[in-house]
Amino acid sequence: MFEKISDQLKKAKNIVFVTGAGISQESGIPTFRGKDGLWRKYDPMTLATIDAFYQNPKLVWEWYEERRQNILAANPNPGHKAIAELEQYKQVSVLTQNIDGLHQRAGSTNVYELHGSIITIKCTVCDFKDTITSNFTQLPPLCKCGNMLRPDVVWFGEALPQDIWKSAIEQSSSCDVMVVVGTSLAVSPANLLPVYAKQNGALMIEVNPDETPMSGTMDLSVRSSAAKTLPELISIVK
Ligand code: BV8
Numbered sequence: 001m002f003e004k005i006s007d008q009l010k011k012a013k014n015i016v017f018v019t020g021a022g023i024s025q026e027s028g029i030p031t032f033r034g035k036d037g038l039w040r041k042y043d044p045m046t047l048a049t050i051d052a053f054y055q056n057p058k059l060v061w062e063w064y065e066e067r068r069q070n071i072l073a074a075n076p077n078p079g080h081k082a083i084a085e086l087e088q089y090k091q092v093s094v095l096t097q098n099i100d101g102l103h104q105r106a107g108s109t110n111v112y113e114l115h116g117s118i119i120t121i122k123c124t125v126c127d128f129k130d131t132i133t134s135n136f137t138q139l140p141p142l143c144k145c146g147n148m149l150r151p152d153v154v155w156f157g158e159a160l161p162q163d164i165w166k167s168a169i170e171q172s173s174s175c176d177v178m179v180v181v182g183t184s185l186a187v188s189p190a191n192l193l194p195v196y197a198k199q200n201g202a203l204m205i206e207v208n209p210d211e212t213p214m215s216g217t218m219d220l221s222v223r224s225s226a227a228k229t230l231p232e233l234i235s236i237v238k
């Protein structure tokens with residue numbers, strides 16, 4: 001499968017992975033657009049907004065708490081582990097849209113969480129931020145300043161953390177190889193990162209059972225799953 005690109009892969013110095021919900025699908029985490037995406041009858045795209053939060057903070061918190069419990073009960077899969085293992089051989093960065101922290105749990109040390117993390121919270125008013133360590137006694141939980149706490153994630157209509165976004169553009173614009181795994185590339189500005197890499201002449205690889213808007217511009221687009229394909233990709237470099 002990888003013969004065509006194996007030489008370039010072996011010569012590569014720094015490899016950047018752009019990942020989405022699909023890489024965690026084989027860990028039992030539902031994707032956003034897949035048939036398993038709907039929560040109760042709500043479309044995630046509507047729940048992950050500041051309006052939904054202020055309309056019904058308890059409902060949005062219940063959604064995040066259920067996801068957080070699922071994620072805590074889940075484990076990294078061979079896809080996450082392969083990317084972590086690659087750090088022994090190459091300079092590797094992971095630019096992820098996922099808030100599940102599974103890349104870090106697999107051992108990846110250079111992870112940029114473009115859309116935040118489900119295990120951190122912040123106050124809607126003061127600058128309080130913290131990592132969730134225990135279950136909440138009430139939803140929505142309140143900050144010591146009396147205002148509501150919210151998940152420290154990026155909701156639709158909100159800007160990405162600028163320092164992380166700036167680094168993500170730098171990484172994408174200077175990598176030798178970009179591997180786009182498990183993302184429909186439907187959400188901006190994360191879906192611009194492969195464009196930066198392509199413009200910089202990087203070797204472009206995609207791993208996704210389905211086509212995406214950038215499949216046609218890839219040097220290699222593999223119609224298979226992350227957990228099956230990434231260990232093979234890494235075995236070439238080893
Ligand atoms: C912003 C965190 C501006 C929260 C998330 C109209 C047109 C174009 C753009 C817009 C528009 N209206 C609004 C926008 C901008 C909007 C956007 O892109 N909307 C889309 C829906 C059209 N973007 C924003 O709002 C962004 N902010 O633009 O701010 C701004 C600037 C300055 C000042 C103020 C504001 C913020 C976007 C971030 C939102 N937060 N998540 C949470 O998770 O709860 S987005 C969330 O959805 C995920 O993080 C991820 O990014 C996205 C889901 O996409 P994927 O991860 O790709 O998952 P998906 O289910 O779609 O696809 C899974 C893929 O995996 C599939 O292709 C499938 O085939 C594949 N797959 C399945 N199984 C496997 C697999 N692959 C491999 N192996 C498998 N086993």
Ligand code: ZN
Pocket residue numbers: 123124125126127128143144145146147
């Ligand atoms: Zn506060």
